[in-house]
Amino acid sequence: MSDKYKVLYYVNQFFGQVGGEDKAGMAPEYRGEKIGPALGFEGLLNKNGEVVGTIICGDNYFNENKEKALDFILGTIKDIAPDVFVAGPAFNAGRYGVACGEISKAVAEKLNIPVVTGMYMENPGLDICKEVAYVVRTSDSAGGMRKALPIMAQIADKLAKGIEVGPPEEEGYIPRGMRKTIFVEKRGSQRAVEMLLARLKGQPFTTEMPMPVFDIVEPAPAIKDLSKATIALCTSGGIVPEGNPDHIQSASAQKWGKYDIAGRDALNAPDFYTTHGGYDPVYANEIPDRVAPLDILREFEKEGYIGKVYDFFYTTTGTGTSVSKAKEFGTQIGAELKAAGVDGVILTST
């Protein structure tokens, strides 16, 4: 036993087999056993390593109490002193991905323990940790577990043994933005000319220095006079009219909806409810304005603090929705708001 290296594992409430959205508020716990993906993971280490325990934390708890959760998690990891720390994989789950990202970053930077996790390319947790952790590229759903775990295990095995991990494309992780000195047969000038010739001939070539892509939208100018402004309300929290007439998906949305709210004082139950499948709907179904606060905007309208609430309310479901779809929705909704002369927008997310 003692000659095996130690692995410590992190999962959320779902993969930790505690429960679904109703348990997403659970505080972190340490269990001295292998739970969920940790079980299969150990089998992939070829008896060289042992998963000594699993930390489980609810996705909502982590994201709403980051400092407290990190304190507990880092403290636990420090006590156990694993050779490698493994989190996830989180696929395209946003809250889980952010948790894996924040924890991975903290473990790598504060405890100096090597970290392996797994995410889909669009996961918002990726940018948090990709420079300090090995993030294996996974599919967007848990269906990719069987494929992701062996790749994660292979990297973890190398890290624990102190073997150098190869380049991203060979090992299956997402580039960390590092450059390493390597020995090659041809000198730089020759390689550059060959690439140029390939490019001129329209042949494929691989750059040795990919340029980062920046797409920053500058802040739009502020509203000069709120009391004359028309404000539109949007949400990715899945609030829809009773019966969900446009069949907006409860996850991985393919469309958005637009509903006439002129003459409505609130998005009250049971006329409205949430179709979002990514959070516990109890509070939103009780008072949908807790997600999309039309009632409060109406109060500000009556008081003259704002000019007017725009007559239509826009809604979709944010969970599991791809970035490309979200862009498309934003482009379409933005075009309508612009044409309608809307002065400002409040967009709420769950």
Added chain:
Amino acid sequence: MVKEIERYGIPIVHMATITTISESVGANRIVPTVAIPHPVGNPQLNADDEHALRKALVKKALDGLATEISQPTHFE
């Protein structure tokens, strides 16, 4: 969505609990909210207190829209 709407030159404020996601998707005006299942509400409060909290949050969002900024900004 926030970013693409703002691309039209319309100021937009993102009210969200996981503000790291707001930042990573390119939101410029951000109001941190209460909790994931009830961003603009808190069922643990009594009706009056919850109303006061909700009104304060939405006011921050509106005031954020009326504030000139040059970089991503949290309105807390």
